[in-house]
Amino acid sequence: MSHEAPETLRPVIRRIRDAFDEDLERVRGFLRTPSISYTGEGIQETAEQVAGFIRELGGEARVVPTEGHPIVSGRLDQGAPKSVLVYGMYDVMPADEPNWSSDPWGAEIRDLPKLGRSIIGRGAVNTKGPLAAFFRAVARYQEAAGRLPVNLLFAIEGEEEMGSRHFVPFVEDHLEELKEADAVLFPFFSEDEEGVPSLTLGTKGILYFELEARGGDWGGPTERGIHGSYNAWVANPAWRLVKALGTLVDADEKILVDGFFEGQEPLPPRELEVLRRQVESGLLDERPFMEFDHVRRFKGGLRGFELWKRLFSQPQLNIDGIVGGYVGEGTKTLLPHRALAKVDVRTVPRMDPTRVVEAIRHHLDRHGFADVEMRVLNKYPWSKVSLDEHAVQAMLGTYQVMGRTPQIWPLNPGSAPYYVFERILGVPYVTGGLGHGSRQHSTDEYCTVAGVLDFEISLVRWFHAYAALAEGRATVEELGWREEGPA
Amino acid sequence: MSHEAPETLRPVIRRIRDAFDEDLERVRGFLRTPSISYTGEGIQETAEQVAGFIRELGGEARVVPTEGHPIVSGRLDQGAPKSVLVYGMYDVMPADEPNWSSDPWGAEIRDLPKLGRSIIGRGAVNTKGPLAAFFRAVARYQEAAGRLPVNLLFAIEGEEEMGSRHFVPFVEDHLEELKEADAVLFPFFSEDEEGVPSLTLGTKGILYFELEARGGDWGGPTERGIHGSYNAWVANPAWRLVKALGTLVDADEKILVDGFFEGQEPLPPRELEVLRRQVESGLLDERPFMEFDHVRRFKGGLRGFELWKRLFSQPQLNIDGIVGGYVGEGTKTLLPHRALAKVDVRTVPRMDPTRVVEAIRHHLDRHGFADVEMRVLNKYPWSKVSLDEHAVQAMLGTYQVMGRTPQIWPLNPGSAPYYVFERILGVPYVTGGLGHGSRQHSTDEYCTVAGVLDFEISLVRWFHAYAALAEGRATVEELGWREEGPA
Numbered sequence: 001m002s003h004e005a006p007e008t009l010r011p012v013i014r015r016i017r018d019a020f021d022e023d024l025e026r027v028r029g030f031l032r033t034p035s036i037s038y039t040g041e042g043i044q045e046t047a048e049q050v051a052g053f054i055r056e057l058g059g060e061a062r063v064v065p066t067e068g069h070p071i072v073s074g075r076l077d078q079g080a081p082k083s084v085l086v087y088g089m090y091d092v093m094p095a096d097e098p099n100w101s102s103d104p105w106g107a108e109i110r111d112l113p114k115l116g117r118s119i120i121g122r123g124a125v126n127t128k129g130p131l132a133a134f135f136r137a138v139a140r141y142q143e144a145a146g147r148l149p150v151n152l153l154f155a156i157e158g159e160e161e162m163g164s165r166h167f168v169p170f171v172e173d174h175l176e177e178l179k180e181a182d183a184v185l186f187p188f189f190s191e192d193e194e195g196v197p198s199l200t201l202g203t204k205g206i207l208y209f210e211l212e213a214r215g216g217d218w219g220g221p222t223e224r225g226i227h228g229s230y231n232a233w234v235a236n237p238a239w240r241l242v243k244a245l246g247t248l249v250d251a252d253e254k255i256l257v258d259g260f261f262e263g264q265e266p267l268p269p270r271e272l273e274v275l276r277r278q279v280e281s282g283l284l285d286e287r288p289f290m291e292f293d294h295v296r297r298f299k300g301g302l303r304g305f306e307l308w309k310r311l312f313s314q315p316q317l318n319i320d321g322i323v324g325g326y327v328g329e330g331t332k333t334l335l336p337h338r339a340l341a342k343v344d345v346r347t348v349p350r351m352d353p354t355r356v357v358e359a360i361r362h363h364l365d366r367h368g369f370a371d372v373e374m375r376v377l378n379k380y381p382w383s384k385v386s387l388d389e390h391a392v393q394a395m396l397g398t399y400q401v402m403g404r405t406p407q408i409w410p411l412n413p414g415s416a417p418y419y420v421f422e423r424i425l426g427v428p429y430v431t432g433g434l435g436h437g438s439r440q441h442s443t444d445e446y447c448t449v450a451g452v453l454d455f456e457i458s459l460v461r462w463f464h465a466y467a468a469l470a471e472g473r474a475t476v477e478e479l480g481w482r483e484e485g486p487a
Numbered sequence: 488m489s490h491e492a493p494e495t496l497r498p499v500i501r502r503i504r505d506a507f508d509e510d511l512e513r514v515r516g517f518l519r520t521p522s523i524s525y526t527g528e529g530i531q532e533t534a535e536q537v538a539g540f541i542r543e544l545g546g547e548a549r550v551v552p553t554e555g556h557p558i559v560s561g562r563l564d565q566g567a568p569k570s571v572l573v574y575g576m577y578d579v580m581p582a583d584e585p586n587w588s589s590d591p592w593g594a595e596i597r598d599l600p601k602l603g604r605s606i607i608g609r610g611a612v613n614t615k616g617p618l619a620a621f622f623r624a625v626a627r628y629q630e631a632a633g634r635l636p637v638n639l640l641f642a643i644e645g646e647e648e649m650g651s652r653h654f655v656p657f658v659e660d661h662l663e664e665l666k667e668a669d670a671v672l673f674p675f676f677s678e679d680e681e682g683v684p685s686l687t688l689g690t691k692g693i694l695y696f697e698l699e700a701r702g703g704d705w706g707g708p709t710e711r712g713i714h715g716s717y718n719a720w721v722a723n724p725a726w727r728l729v730k731a732l733g734t735l736v737d738a739d740e741k742i743l744v745d746g747f748f749e750g751q752e753p754l755p756p757r758e759l760e761v762l763r764r765q766v767e768s769g770l771l772d773e774r775p776f777m778e779f780d781h782v783r784r785f786k787g788g789l790r791g792f793e794l795w796k797r798l799f800s801q802p803q804l805n806i807d808g809i810v811g812g813y814v815g816e817g818t819k820t821l822l823p824h825r826a827l828a829k830v831d832v833r834t835v836p837r838m839d840p841t842r843v844v845e846a847i848r849h850h851l852d853r854h855g856f857a858d859v860e861m862r863v864l865n866k867y868p869w870s871k872v873s874l875d876e877h878a879v880q881a882m883l884g885t886y887q888v889m890g891r892t893p894q895i896w897p898l899n900p901g902s903a904p905y906y907v908f909e910r911i912l913g914v915p916y917v918t919g920g921l922g923h924g925s926r927q928h929s930t931d932e933y934c935t936v937a938g939v940l941d942f943e944i945s946l947v948r949w950f951h952a953y954a955a956l957a958e959g960r961a962t963v964e965e966l967g968w969r970e971e972g973p974a
Contacts, residue, residue, distance in 0.1 A: 163818070204716065208818040216783065223781035228831055229691065229901040231740075231805035233785050233798045238806035239740050245726075246733035251855060253718075253726050294710035294824075296703065298720050311720045318718035319725035320821045321812030326829060331650070331695040331865045333831050334807045337781075342813060344715055344820045368738060378818045414716040 008145060009464050015144035016137065016456045023136040024119075027452060028107035030132035031121040037091040037161035043069045046090045046128075050156050053135040057142065059152065066166035069158030073174070076138075076152040082470045083151040084391075084463075085181035085427065088131045089160035095122040097443040109449065115193070115436070117449040124447040125189055125437025130455060131156070133435075134187040137456040141463065149467035153181050163378075164417055171420045182470055183391035183428055184421040187459060189435030189451055190406075196283070197399050198407040199432055201271065201392065202384035202422070204315070205347035206415035207356055210375045211364075213241035213324075214338040218371050221337040225325065228333025238324040238339040244369040245341055248317060248360070253299060255317050259359035263350040267313045270387060271410045275312065279305045283407055312410040316346045346415060349384045383419040384411070389428040394465035397481035398458050402434060434458040495632060496951050502631035503624065503943045510623035511606075514939060515594035517619035518608040524578040524648035530556045533577045533615075537643050540622040544629065546639065553653035556645030560661070563625075563639040569957045570638040571878075571950075572668035572914065575618045576647035582609040584930040596936065602680070602923070604936040611934040612676055612924025617942060618643070620922075621674040624943040628950065636954035640668050650865070651904055658907045669957055670878035670915055671908040674946060676922030676938055677893075683770070684886050685894040686919055688758065688879065689871035689909070691802070692834035693902035694843055697862045698851075700728035700811075701825045705858050708824040712812065715820025725811040725826040731856040732828055735804060735847070740786060742804050746846035750837045754800045757874060758897045762799065766792045770894055799897040803833045833902060836871045869898070870906040876915040881952035884968030885945050889921060921945040 005013055016023070035046035044063075050072045051061035059076030069091060095104030100120075102108040107121040123129060141148050155178065157167045171178060190197040215222040219235035226234070249255055267275070278284040286307055289295065298307050324339025326332045345360075347353050357376055364372050385392060387408070399406040421429040435455030437447030468474035492500055503510070522533035531550075537559045538548035546563030556578060582591030587607075589595040594608040610616060628635050642665065644654045658665060677684040702709040706722035713721070736742055754762070765771040773794055776782065785794050811826025813819045832847075834840050844863055851859055872879060874895070886893040908916040922942030924934030955961035 204719075206820075208820070215781070219782075219784045219786060221780055221782055226780045226782075227901065228805055228807055229803070229833055229899075230780065230798075231803040231831075232691075232801055232833060232900050233789070233794060234780075234782050235740055235784075235786050236806055238809050239732075239736060242729050242732045242806070242809070243736075243738045245729045249726060249730070251730045253722055293708055293713045293717070293721075294702070295706075295708055295713075295721050297706045297722075299706060299722050302720070307720060314719050316716070316718040318715055318820070318822060319723055319729070319812060319826075320715055320819065321814040321823070322725050322729070322826060323810050323814035325806060325808030327808040327810035327827070331829075331831075332807065333693075333695070333805070335805060336808070339806075339809060340814070342818075344718075344818075346716055346719060413719050414714065 011144040012141050012460045013457055016140045020453050027132040031107040031123050032105055034105055035091050036094050043158050047072050050090050068166045071170050072156040074154035078147045078151050080150045082182045083180050085153040085184045087184055087186045088156040091158040091161050092123040093161050093441050099443050115448050118446040120446050124445050126440035129447045130187045130189050133452050133455050137459040141460050168420050181427050186431040187433050188431050189437050190432045191436040197404050200409040200412040203412040203416045203418050205353055205382035207345040207353045208378040211341045212373045213237040216371050225334045225336045228335050231335050238336055241339040244372045247367045257359050257363045265349050267410050274408050276305050284308050311413055315348050318344050347382050349382050353379050353381055380417050381419045383422040385428045390469040391428050391430040393476050394462050395430050395432045397465055397479040398461040401480040498631040499628050499947050500944050503627045507940050514619040518594040518610050519592055521592055522578050523581050530645050534559050537577050555653045558657050559643040561641035565634045565638050567637045569669045570667050572640040572671045574671055574673045575643040578645040578648050579610040580648050580928050586930050602935050605933040607933050611932050613927035616934045617674045617676050620939050620942050624946040628947050655907050668914050673918040674920050675918050676924045677919045678923040684891050687896040687899040690899040690903050690905050692840055692869035694832040694840045695865040698828045699860045700724040703858050712821045712823045715822050718822050728826040731859045734854045744846050744850045752836050754897050761895055763792050771795050798900055802835050805831050834869050836869050840866050867904050868906045870909040872915045877956040878915050878917040880963050881949050882917050882919045884952055884966040885948040888967040
């Protein structure tokens, strides 16, 4: 398969290249309006800008109020057989870190070592940069080819950085309309510093809870910490928490809770095969992670394929934090009246998070810790997209024909509420596009200028490929993706 | 035995009563100079005042510099056969709590509900109030009887509120001189709100250490916390700490460390008998403690004699504090690189604290936690004084002849470095005197005015009784103390 673009795409790509200076200025301009999730600064104005982008394409758009920040809803009918729901976010983190080397709202272009010309600014990568560039790619497609090969629906939220708390209800409230979509796309710069894009086939679910031991009928002081020396006759809630937690895992963190793993499925054989190939070829390599995160040894001493398999297929039960009593300097003694642990569980297909809560509660009760309170603060399920989905195949094929060998992650070990697409809407989703940026949530967030151009081209290729696959006008092989990697 | 004072004491007590208004003003005056341990404010000036008090009695005094606050050293030779070392402290806590109802350095007199006229001020009870009143009692003794029946040595420190860090070295440096003492007295208001004085026959020792689990060769992130989702393949130092701690005790806090209890002796039969009598008579009653400290149940469900026996005879292994990872509000996830517990052990006779450290270290190593670091921050042994000591007998007899039935605590469950007297100097010590105050380390610290008078009288009675017992001029029975309680 040649890397040359199909005939219909060539004028589109040419148009993108020709007009790129203008597109780059549009992207930079969008970054110059702050839209800070936590403070609300610029949120409404930015939502209106996004609605304007949709209208500029000839679409309809509404800025839909929620109890939090508004969600930009819209549609662009292109008379196409298939429709794609574009998910995105227009909010960003604050930029109050000291040490920015240029104005975080200035979107200045600077030469970065090894990376070349890059836009510096809050949101450059996460994710106002790709959002603005997405609109430019669609506009150029229309200019050069008359119309996009798919219809678009839009749901662009403004609270992603605060946990997307009104997004799931929005989807549930607009179910009939959004179900028109055949796929969901979250446009994002997916390349790392080395130019390797990655694609995830789902995300782990999360269950976040607090366990608290307090003095009560079982013992311990019930109202406030008391003199440390009274532990001779009064039990200690910190010990109680330690002992309760200690029943949940063994010394190697093997999870001991009956029913915890109920429903867990192994990775599909085909994904295992892809994974093995990626590890063997060095495409997936744990060494950069070990270096970056200062880790000398993985659980069970695993390395290579077995290690990556563990990351992508196993749930976890993690202590995010633990606190109780006196934790300052020196030798103050105290018998505290409470101790608290913050714990997260990451679930994998097809565990049921509600069942996990029940299993842990039952386990604590059965081990004599009925008094230890369990407060669930957050809970949503995993999501899983098949490697066979047209949206996924089109993205992988696009990466390959553009000369990249993507990492395929069977699951994102982190969590995002994408179950709303895959499990509530019933529509497969894909995150992607070429392009590179980094330092999200930190000083000097950036994206490369070359990446913005690659991103636009990868998007138009994806639209083209996705429509062809979904309409049955082409096969994966014809689009150029080979599961064994590039020829 | 009549409660009437022996003939030689009557003029002394009369003198104390007659001159009490003046003594009260002297006590109040002493409280008006701040002498704050943590800031050093007024420390030197107050040390000089204390030296002045000694000289006023006709004694010699020196303000001895240390690397911290000075220690007032002195002696008062009265040509007596026996000598008493007076231990005391002239430093106080800060008084920066908001809500004081009068100036903490004003020593105002106010009527307190149920308690009557009381001095309000920092140090009123802890312990500048009793220290100043002690000097007045000695002065009145001299005025009325010509001389005190014992010689005095003085060691009054200014760092008690910061852990007495230079006091033990001071004693070790002045061993020969201080060994002249036949007993040590720490003058203190020993009555509770109900007028029941208590006397302890020793103190538990303390061993304070931190246990820290950090990422290392065993696993875990080694430099900083990493994304919580990586617990799927990287072990968590917070789990490691929880599992290491969990090996030390069982779910009922029974200590599981081999060698921990080595050397432990039960309470002497005579003290057990005294304890049983006190519990049966209701003199020792856990209910006020349960109410004040909001405790509903003691360890093992114990009550009464078995409970008190436990408090006075058992060591403890207490978690003072535990901390690691993210402990704020909400659902932030983190895989922390370290977790820390602060732990105190209280030892009883004749445990060896160094052996306890070794036993815990060995236990952790043997259970596979050699990587968990143990940092000893403080360690000193228990001390134990016999019920038969003249200093103790004189104090108990004094309380009884003044109409009080003292609680006798075989051990102070808290810790104080009094081993320096009993085990380094080899001299028995006693803490006491009547009088009442409370709210130490808190707003509106107070002592009652009536208590100051009782305190002075109890001290002169104690001096008289102690000298008579120690010189073999009287027996306990003659002084009026009956172990079975008052007739």
